[in-house]
Amino acid sequence: xxxxxxxxxxxxxxxxxxxxxxxxxxxxxxxxxxxxxxxxxxxxxxxxxxxxxxxxxxxxxxxxxxxxxxxxxxxxxxxxxxxxxxxxxxxxxxxxxxxxxxxxxxxxxxxxxx
Amino acid sequence: xxxxxxxxxxxxxxxxxxxxxxxxxxxxxxxxxxxxxxxxxxxxxxxxxxxxxxxxxxxxxxxxxxxxxxxxxxxxxxxxxxxxxxxxxxxxxxxxxxxxxxxxxxxxxxxxxxx
Numbered sequence: 630x631x632x633x634x635x636x637x638x639x640x641x642x643x644x645x646x647x648x649x650x651x652x653x654x655x656x657x658x659x660x661x662x663x664x665x666x667x668x669x670x671x672x673x674x675x676x677x678x679x680x681x682x683x684x685x686x687x688x689x690x691x692x693x694x695x696x697x698x699x700x701x702x703x704x705x706x707x708x709x710x711x712x713x714x715x716x717x718x719x720x721x722x723x724x725x726x727x728x729x730x731x732x733x734x735x736x737x738x739x740x741x742x743x
Numbered sequence: 744x745x746x747x748x749x750x751x752x753x754x755x756x757x758x759x760x761x762x763x764x765x766x767x768x769x770x771x772x773x774x775x776x777x778x779x780x781x782x783x784x785x786x787x788x789x790x791x792x793x794x795x796x797x798x799x800x801x802x803x804x805x806x807x808x809x810x811x812x813x814x815x816x817x818x819x820x821x822x823x824x825x826x827x828x829x830x831x832x833x834x835x836x837x838x839x840x841x842x843x844x845x846x847x848x849x850x851x852x853x854x855x856x857x858x
Contacts, residue, residue, distance in 0.1 A: 729793075731786070732788075733785030
């Protein structure tokens with residue numbers, strides 16, 4: 630069974646600063662995908678970034694980047710130049726390659742302070 | 744291109760009743776997944792439908808059932824509602840890909856309260 634752990638229930642960051650959200654996971658699989666999703670107050674889950682486990686290079690999407698440590702089963706999200714619109718719940722998620730479902734962590738509530 | 748739409752947005756039921764939640768998938772998407780998100784928790788996979796058939800199921804009892812229609816829209820039905828069924832129910836659509844890594848597009852969810 631796969632488990633995803635987010636140990637930071639809440640975090641805050643000053644606008645324009647950088648923040649890192651942590652995620653660890655447990656799996657016996659070798660081929661899988663990792664995701665960070667954002668859920669603003671509107672409740673709609675939005676994909677922030679995706680990482681394929683077979684790729685050593687860390688994924689980057691504009692201000693969002695990840696630090697993927699496969700051996701340590703760690704997958705953190707770094708948000709640079711934080712903006713007020715980044716305020717949301719952030720969920721880390723795992724999916725085995727070829728599977729049809731995501732396993733989510735319990736989320737981190739991020740607040741960007743003006 | 745229309746996104747994923749869900750209805751109703753909010754509803755209140757009493758224990759023992761039945762509920763039907765509806766989802767219209769994003770244009771061109773042929774796969775629909777349903778997730779339950781309890782308060783303060785991450786979403787949990789209920790089941791997925793592909794080509795009108797169930798294509799995987801999470802750890803939910805049979806009173807959770809679903810349908811997918813030829814236009815790829817979907818319904819989630821829950822019978823004999825229990826208090827613990829109170830949650831946000833999220834629908835997500837995607838294109839079925841061999842690697843199963845197609846991006847999921849989520850709706851805004853249906854908030855169910857069971858009294």
